[in-house]
Amino acid sequence: MLEFIQQLINGLSLGAIYALIALGYTMVYGIILLINFAHGDIMMVGAYVGFFSISLLGSNIIVAMVFAMVTCALLGVVIEKVAYRPLRNSTRIAALITAIGMSLFLEYVTLYFLTAQQRVYPASAFPLHKYEIAGLVISNKDIFIIVSAVIMMIILQYIIKRTKTGKAMRAVSLDKEAAVLMGISVDRIVSITFAIGSALAAAAGVMIGLYYNAINPLMGIIPGLKAFVAAVLGGIGLIPGAMVGGFLMGILETLVSGYWSSMYRDAVAFGVLILILLIKPTGLFGKNTGEKV
Amino acid sequence: MQDKKRTWGKFILEVIFLVALFTLVQYLITVGILNRYYQINLTLMGINIILAVSLNLINGFTGQLSLGHAGFMAIGAFASVIMTTLLDYPFIIGIIIAMLAAALAGFIIGVPTLRLKGDYLAIATLGFGEIIRVVLQNIDYTGGPAGISGIAKMTTWPVLFIAVVVTIVVIVNMINSSYGRAIISVREDEVAAEVMGINTTKYKVLAFVVGAAFAGLAGALYAHYFYIVKPETFNFLKSFDILVMVVLGGLGSTTGAVIAAIFITVLNAFLQEYAAVRMIIYALILIIVMIYRPQGLLGNKELSRKSFNRIWGGKHVSSTNK
16 A cells, blocks of 8 residues: 555656646647647757756756746747648648657757767756655655646646636637637737747656656657647646646556556557547546537 | 550550569669669668558548558568568468458557547557557567567568559559549548448548558568568657658659658668758658648649650640549
């Protein structure tokens, strides 16, 4: 039982990271119905920006995270403007293929300039402490990841529910044409969505750097796909769904690695995706809507 | 319009062309002008043509974006190697089993996932492709992550040539048959197709199974040329490779797929030492083609003698290019 609770705790910090990435997927999908394949790679760029601001500028982890978030917010906006905006009115398949292209582009441009070599997150940025409470081990790293992720989720909820921008985002997601008629600039809202989503991904990237200690140019693919699964699990387009889905995926992954084999953890993630898509494609929190002709 | 005589004439012309092409390359190999390096690229070209044409049947003609083609290739590769290397059956049995196994996998995966639409289908097939790879990595019988090595080299030029021709002939004839019309109608408008009494699920699964079977054939040829198969070879980047060919050539153009497969193979050969640059070029191809020419270079047009006639002002300009 103790071991099980320990696995749950380990899963929580990983789940918090997945939840942050999943939020970006779900927000973008909610607004322009695009699976932003490059989202995981934006997270990778965030991890690198964080890495370089710690190792080159000597900043602390919070500053590094903010720096990564700002850089990636800009990157996200630029990607949307250059690659996705021209395809706003074309088929969804075309947009998806472009997103795959953008993902490969980010991965291999990084690989070209920074080589495939793994980089180790400087330990000095975050001295590790382990606390033992009633037989359970929890590190300050886990606490930091969970707390900062939860803070960001609260800020996001505030933006979406209480601010004018958030209201506009919800309006665009509900009905784009009607939103335009109400005087909302859809382009601006899409840019803001990409900025927020990418910033969250960047924060997750820095956290992954802390969590796994090592980063490389292709690190974004698998967490990106798993976060996508998390978004689908919770119901794509739904913000609370992405949070819950992310935590569930993180916990599931640690349970699979803990009790079965870590080789199967990726396959299990995809298995969950396929099951959800077949049984309830709208996700755990999604409402069933009839298909429109 | 098309009287029997002209069809026969066309057929004979095509056969003569194919025999000439085959003999020419065989001659060049025997004489030694095509050395090992060229032969490797020639083989890759043939395999890529099979992959691109078969994926094009699913992505281009049926309009169902599948990102799991490498998974079927893996199944074909491993099934054939189990038959030939582990159980000592002849290569032809290996090829047949490879195609059957991949087709079966295509059926098992296709029936549930083809209910999904568009981007969900893409992700689900990507997931299945990865699951196939991970499962293969964990089967001890096939060597786990290390795969199987010491496979006899049986993919010779005649085998390759026949395989490519059979693939193209089967898929082109399928597209031009009533099945093909039904498949294309699914792409154009699924609801309308259903209203016309077409069992859309049946045709989607059919295209998926046929596409998967030929991916299995490509896998078998691949395994029996490079002496070794590893599950890692068939990860989703391999699926993206094939997708690049289909997108570049045109979603729904068999000639386009063939040309793109040849072009991408040559590009790969030149950029072999610069893997990162190669992938950046792939990425740019995907993005730029989608933004400026979403239907791919040839769109759903086919390159034929007629189109050449049109370009050079030939006689048969009257009929529209099909």
